[in-house]
Structures are given as structure tokens and as C-alpha cells.
Amino acid sequence: MSPVFVGRDAELAALGEALSRAEAGEPGALFVGGEAGVGKTRLVQEFLRRATADGAVAALGGCIESGADALPYHPVSAALRSLLRQLGAEFRAAVDGQEGELARLLPELGEMDRGRPEAGDRARLFGLTAGLLERLAADRTLVLALEDLHWADRSTRELLSYLLRALTHGRLLIVATYRADDLHRRHPLRPALAEYERLRTTARLELPRFDRAEVRRQLAAVHGEAPPEEVVERVFERSGGNAFFVEELACSIREGSPGGISDSLRDLLLVRVEALPDEVQSVVRTAAAGGSEVGFRLLAAVTGRAEDELIEPLRTAVAAAVLQPSDEAESFRFRHALMREAVLGDLLPGERSRLSRRYAEALEADPSLVRSEERAGRLAYHWYDARDPARALPAVLAAAGAARARHAFAEQHHLLELALELWDDVPEELRRRTMRRDTGLFPAVSPEEPGDFVDLLAALTAAARLAGERERALALAKRALRELEGAPAPGPRSGSSSGDALRAAWFWTERHRLVLDLSRSDGWEEIARAQELVRDLPPSAVHAEVLTHAAHWHVVHRPGPAAIEIAERAVEACRAAGAEVTGLTARHTLAWLTIHSGDVEAGLEQAREVCAREPTPDNAHVLLRGHGNLAEALHGLGRYAEAAETAERGGRLAERHGSADTASFIDGNLAESLIRLGRWDDAREVLERAASRSGVSARIRAHLAEQRAELALARGEYEEARRWLKECAGSATGPHPEPQHTLPQARFAMVLAAADGRILEVRSLLEAAAGDAVAPGHHRYAWPLLYEAAAAEARAAGLAAAEPGRGAAVERIRAAMEHLPRFAPLWAAQALMIEAELLTAEGRDATGRWREAVAADRLEDPALPAIARSRLAEALVSQDAAGSRAEAGELLRQAAAVARELGAAPLEAEITALAGRARIPLRQDGDRAAPPPDPVAALGLTAREREVLRLVAAGRSNRRIAEELFISPKTASVHVSNILAKLGASNRGEAAAIAHRLGAFTG
Secondary structure: OOOOOOOOHHHHHHHHHHHHHHHOOOOEEEEEEEOOOOOHHHHHHHHHHHHHHOOOEEEEEEOOOOOOOOOOOHHHHHHHHHHHHHHOHHHHHHHOOOHHHHOOOOHHHOOOOOOOOOHHHHHHHHHHHHHHHHHHOOOOOEEEEEEOHHHOOHHHHHHHHHHHHHOOOOOEEEEEEEEHHHOOOOOOHHHHHHHHHOOOOEEEEEOOOOOHHHHHHHHHHHHOOOOOHHHHHHHHHHHOOOHHHHHHHHHHHHOOOHHHOOOOHHHHHHHHHHOOOHHHHHHHHHHHHOOOEEEHHHHHHHHOOOHHHHHHHHHHHHHOOOEEEOOOOOEEEEOOHHHHHHHHHOOOOOHHHHHHHHHHHHHHHOHHHOOHHHHHHHHHHHHHHOOOHHHHHHHHHHHHHHHHHOOOHHHHHHHHHHHHHHHHHOOHHHHHHHOOHHHOOOOOOOOOOOOOHHHHHHHHHHHHHHOOOHHHHHHHHHHHHHHHHHOOOOOOOOOOHHHHHHHHHHHHHHHHHHHHHOOOOOOHHHHHHHHHHHOOOOOOHHHHHHHHHHHHHHHHHOOOHHHHHHHHHHHHHHHHHOOHHHHHHHHHHHHHHHHHOOOHHHHHHHHHHHHOOOOOOOOHHHHHHHHHHHHHHHHHOOOHHHHHHHHHHHHHHHHHOOOHHHHHHHHHHHHHHHHHOOOHHHHHHHHHHHHHOOOOOHHHHHHHHHHHHHHHHHHOOHHHHHHHHHHHOOOOOOOOOOHHHHHHHHHHHHHHHHHOOOHHHHHHHHHHHHOOOOOOOOHHHHHHHHHHHHHHHHHOOOOHHHOOOHHHHHHHHHHHHHOOOOOOHHHHHHHHHHHHHHHHHOOOOOHHHHHHHHHOOOOOOOHHHHHHHHHHHHHHHHHOOOOHHHHHHHHHHHHHHHHHHHOOHHHHHHHHHHHHHHOOOOOOOOOOOOOOOOOOHHHOOOHHHHHHHHHHHOOOOHHHHHHHHOOOHHHHHHHHHHHHHHHOOOOHHHHHHHHHHHOOOOO
16 A cells, blocks of 8 residues: 555545534534545545544444445444543443443443334434534544445434434534445435535535546555656556556556456456465455454354464465454454455355355354344344345344344344245244244234234334335235235134234234325224224233224314223223333323313323323333423413423423434424413524424424414514415325314414405315314314404405405304313403404494403413404494593503514504504603504515505506606506515405505505
């Protein structure tokens, strides 16, 4: 190898800049790509040498080739192991009591927590890893180098993606290399790199080949003297500037045989190996079959050589720059992965399978030959490559169990697919002995040990779902159900059909979850079929799971007495089956239904009892969701302060458990309550925090977009509201909508339509969202929806376009109100306000209703009383009775003060317009506040456009406008078009309605 580092000044400068930003506290990542052999590893080595010389702590981890030893998280585990070795006690202190969970990445920390892993637990593992790195990088600069990312397993790619988004503090730089020429069109790293590049803190370098001058410098460094120009030309032409090939050619030139090298890449790579003595070549071939890196003791066992006898061949291979020793352990790897590929490709037919068998046998005889976390995976792939299905199936299943325990769900899924491939070639008795419950792979769908093909399909279905391969999981579930429903009774192994019924119910429940995730249906057909199958069976974990999912379906779609009955049965089934975690979910579902049935305090107490339990690895994800659901229930009742407190507590718990998705979901609930409490700036900060987390699902992002739309509407930021409404519409519901999303989104659209004076659109939106009645159990969403509809009708009173159909619209709203409960003070107050608005829409006296609304107590939302006061003031002004103006003035001043403090621009504009029309001052004598805002100031109209809008509101044609303003009709038409665009109005009538509603040109 060249003893001198050649070229790469620009690349080193880019790495240096990234390191400087990291040293300043801005974590970042740099991805270095290039073809095999171009010099990526040498560049990273030189950079790490310089970084450590400047005081940084560097840790290196390399990905290993898929197949022989595809180990989840391997490069990150290796880098963490290096940090543990370098930092010792300081590293262990930074682990902060999370040894059991972080042991999934670094077994040296202790025993892993053995809770049954689910998808949320992996998010927690990722969060804990990010927290560990941030703590380690708080007072020092850390450089994590991850090599050969093109071989990264899926779990590593997903962990890296999480870290790139989640790491926002600390002096950390991640440098990763990958082979650009290996990234075919469907390579999984290709979309991942595109995703990484969109992040502000990441950059990408493509390492070019050497030019002729750099090849000359490299040859001079290898030879110790300047090479002849004809040698430079020949080497440059043959190598194409690839640094690795240049060194290989330089070696052959030094040995005096530059013309004897084949033009084929394989021959060029093998020329150095073929020059070795036969016994050394034998060791090298054996090492190639062992994986990217092979331990010294393992290699001795497989070659059958005593350790002393092995040292000399290895020394020769290292001296020839074929192998190189590892810095971290007593192991060896090929100097370049391309060389190992060439050696493997040169093995004789059957030679590789025999070598793989010897590796597997050596590992079974002495498991200490490899690290504990690597053993299962290496055995699985060695037996698979040995083409011995009877030995491979048990090893593959054991490796799948180990991958599941480490939350490496993609690798678990891949290994179980191998098991499916091996299945038919393994004797039935061996299959039965191999498929043991203690692997954690097989769902407990019957009291017996698993043993047949359907059990394997169950394990594979669950694994595919956890790995995010939902289409594959759904296909597997359908295949299993065909197997079960086509089998004659009695079942193939249980002696009765009850076991198969239970397994079928489990698969129908899986289908229920999958069709919901894929938005294929609302899931009712699937969960109904599962209920039918377990109806007459004794209690079991499957029975409990089925009923719990059924109860939740009713919560979303059909809450009511029947739903409570199902939820109670679910709780009892969980208790009878000992399904403690599922029971917590069932109890929370029952609590929610109890609350909304009117037994509020009993339901809240049930929910609080669940949330008060101590989190464990098994139940943490249920308790976290429970905090979010309790906060949502409290919010729906109008108990916003307690809802916010509950959400804050749940959010802290989710952060501590590393669950980004749940933390952001709970933050959405927190922001919703903060908005109602009038803490709008705090709500905006919470929403920004929630959206900035990595790993947040599209469904949760839609939930956050709903709250952003709510906040924008309250502030009168209508264009912003439209943008967020567009983002959340559909993404939270898919083709099978849920009222908890459709009703708020319909309300947002109604507010926007009413603001533009489109009353007919408001009516259409209400009819589409609610029909003749709002679905039971969704009253927390229904009351605000009906109020906006009623308020729009009241504001449209007097507009000719609103008269047709007004009576039917008012009656529709009243009919919908009849079916909604009013046992929460908030709902009772909203009902009074709706009734008052409807009376106003009908031209009747609403003063009494507005007085009742103003007097409503226990309302924590400051905006509602302000609205009620302003509307009561409007009713008093219209009466023009003695004393009414004075009372109206006091009410308006109180409402205006709240609107100003909140920043509620639409409400403040309405109050200002009303005060202007009624000649009521909003400031008492001595007040030195700024004058009230212009009601159309926020519309962005020019002075001339305001003049034109005044005449449009007065009903003038373009020709009359032109005459009055002394402009041409064409210019008047242009002004009108601009006004319609700025107001979002579709015609002149809507523009006039907006001006009329704002009272823009009255008084």
C-alpha cells in the first residue's frame, strides 16, 4: 500500500468543515460514495487520524456482507463497543440505567430485557441510542465512522435514519461510506440516501478516480521513486484511476511482470492471491468463506490447524496485503472486499458449501468462537449455505428468535422467509421438535407447542407486520386461512376443530389490523369473523385480543351500549386468560366508553388507574397510548387544564421511553388543549417540537396538521389554515374515514367557507359530514361542528343568496342537536350558543339564550365567553332599547380585551366592526392603547383595490366603477380579479358578502 496519502484535498476539506460544525454543537453526517477500490476507506482512515490528533474520539464500525453473516445493527454495535473500550466507566454512566434495553445493541452492557418485543419497543431502542450518543457528545467531539453502508441491514439503515433526524444536540459527526457502483436501481440504500440528503445536517461526497498526476504520485509512493512515464501511462490505462487497482498493478510491476496480468477484473484481483504458497492460499480461501471478518480461533478450528501452525500462513497473507488484522479483536479481514468476492467466486463447485458446513460444525462445537450476539446469525447462514435443510431450519429459527429479541424485525422476517423456503425439505418430526414456544416467534394461538406449516405462517405473518411489510403479511394471513378453512375437521394436529378455530381467529385479527393499516377497509368484516370463531371457545389470549380489537372498532365507529358490553367482555376475557397487557388496552377502551356514556367520573377513574401503573418493557406502549387517550377524553369534556397536565406527563414518559411517534401524538393532544386554554404561542412550540421528531408516522403528522389548522383559523391565518387542512385531509383517514378526523376537518372547511361568505358550501359540508345525525359517541367533535354551521347561518342573515333553503338548514342543525348529550358543562354551553345563533338566523330574539351562554360556568376556554359576550352585545344593539348600548359597550370591551390578548384576529375584527356600526367606543377615557385594527387590513388590498371593493359591495358594475374612479373598464376588471383572488372569493357576490360580514365600509 502507498505509505503516502495521495490527493483528496477537497474531500478532506469537506470532512474538516463537517467536523468543525460538529465541534460547534451542530451534529451532522457526511456520506462518502464511490466505486469499489476508489479509496473511500483510506480517506476515512486519514480523516480519523487527523480528527483524533485534534482531540476527537473516533469509533469505527463496518457493515458486513449480506448472506454469511448479516447481523442486525452490526456497524453501530461495533462503533458503540469501540466507545465503551475507549471511555469505560464514563460510557457506562451515560447509559443512565438503560443497560437492559441498550444490551440489544451492545451485549457487553448486561442481560437484555426479555419482554415480548413490539414495533413501539424498537422506537424506544432507537430513542435511547440517540440519547446515549447525545450525552457522550455533550463535552467532547465524537466521530462515528460506518463503512460499507451498501451492505447495511435494514435495521441499521432505519436506526441511522432515526439518528440523523433525532440528534439535534451534541458534538457528533457520522461519516459513512458506500459503494456507488453497487447501488442498482432497486438497491434499498438508494432511496435511503435520497432521504438523508434532504436533511439540512447531512451532505454527500462522491469520490472520483485518480487523474494521471495522482496515479503518478501513488506509484512513486509505492515504489519509492518516480516511475517511467510509459509505466504511468500503462497503469493509468489499465486501472482507470482506481486506487486499489493502481496498487495491485504497482505490485506486479515491482515483481517485473506487468504484461502477465489479465484484463479481466477477476484475474487482476486474484493475481496477488495466486502468487502465495499453496498452504497460504488454502487458508485464504477458508477465510473467504467465513465472512467479511473471521476470528483467529475460529479460523484455526475450521482449517484444522493448531494455532501456532496457523500464524505463519496468516503472517504471509498479511505481508502480501491480502489479509489484514482487525484493530478491535483477534480477527482478520480481507484488505479489500473485492478481493474476497473474487476468491469466493473462484471456489470449486461444492467447495463453498463444504467450507460453510465446517464453519457451522466448529461453531456448534465451541460457541465461544464468535461473539454471543453473532452466533445465531452466523450458524443460520452457514448451515443454509451448507445446503443442509435439516440443520439449517433449527438454526434459522433460532437466529430469527435472536433477531426479534433485538427488535431487528426486518432481519427476523428475512430469516423466517428462509425457514419457509427450507420447510418442505425437512422431515415432519424434526419440524415439530424445532418449532418451540420458547423462541418467542410463534403466537400463542393454542395450548400446544407449535409444529405445523400454519404455525410457521403465523410467525411469518407477525414478523412481516412488525417489519412494515404489510402487503406480504396480508398475503401470508390469507394463505394461512385458506390452509385452515380448507382442512377437514378434526384439525391436522389438535384432534378437534377448536384449535384451528382459535388459530383462524388469530389470523382474522391480524387481517383486521393489516387492512386498517393499509386502508383497505374499516376492518369490521375481519374482526366480526374473528368474534364468531371464538364465541363458544374457552377464554384464551386470542379470545382476549379479538374482543379488545372489537371493542376499539366500536369506539371509533359505533360507540354505545353494545360497545360497552363488548369492552366489558374483553376485560373479563383478558383477566381469565391472564393477558395482562392486552387487558390494560381493554380497560382503557372500557373507560373511554364509560366516560362518553355519561358516567364521567367512574370512567375517568378507570383510565387514571391504568395510567398510574408502573411502566415495564411489556406494557409501556399501552400506558403511553393511555396517557394520550386520557388527555383526549378530558379535552373533550372541556377539562383543558387537566388534559394538558396529563398530556405533558405522558409526553415526558414517551420521551423517556424513546417512542417518537407516541410522544408526537401526545404532543398533538397537548397542543389541542393549550389552544383552548388560550396559550397559543405555547401550542405552536409544542407542534413544532412534535413535527421535528424522526420516525413520526404519516397518521400522526396528519393529527398534528389538524391542530396547526385549528390554531391558524383561530388567528385568522386563513391561507395557512388551508395549507394545513390540505395536508391533513385524507392522510389521517384514507378511503375509510373516521369521525374523529372527518368532523374536525369538515369544521375547518366550514369556517373557511363562512369567512368567504359561501353559505351554500357550509350547508353542503355539514350535510356531508353529519348527514341527519352525528354518529353516537362523537359529541365532542359534533358540538363545535354544529356551532360553526349555526353561526354561519346567523351571519348570512339578510343575504339574498342564503334565503333559499335556510329553514331546512336550521332544522337540520336542530335535529342533529337532539341526539347529542349535554352532561358536560362545555356541551351545555355550546348547545346554548347554537340555539342562540339559530334564533338569530331566523330573525328572532336571541338575547335570552345569549345571556344564558354568557352566564355558563366552568368554561376553561377564554374564547367561548368572549364570543358569547360579543354576540349578546350584537343582540342588544339591534334592540336599541334604553340601557342596552351601555351594557353592549361593556360586553364588547370585555370581549375585545380577550380577543386582543389571544391574538384572535377574526373575533377582534368582528367586535371592531360591530362597535363601529353602533358608535360604541372600545376604549375607556384615558386608555392609551393603539387604535382598533382595520377590519380589512389583513386582506392585503391596495388603496385602489379597497376603493373598488367598496363599490363592488355597493353593487356597481365594472363600467360604473370605472366611471366613478375615472379609470378604464379594463383596469376596473383587473382590480376586481385581483380582489377576488386575494379574498379567495369565486365571484363578486362572495366578495361583497365578505365585505358585508366584516363591516368593512360601515360607519
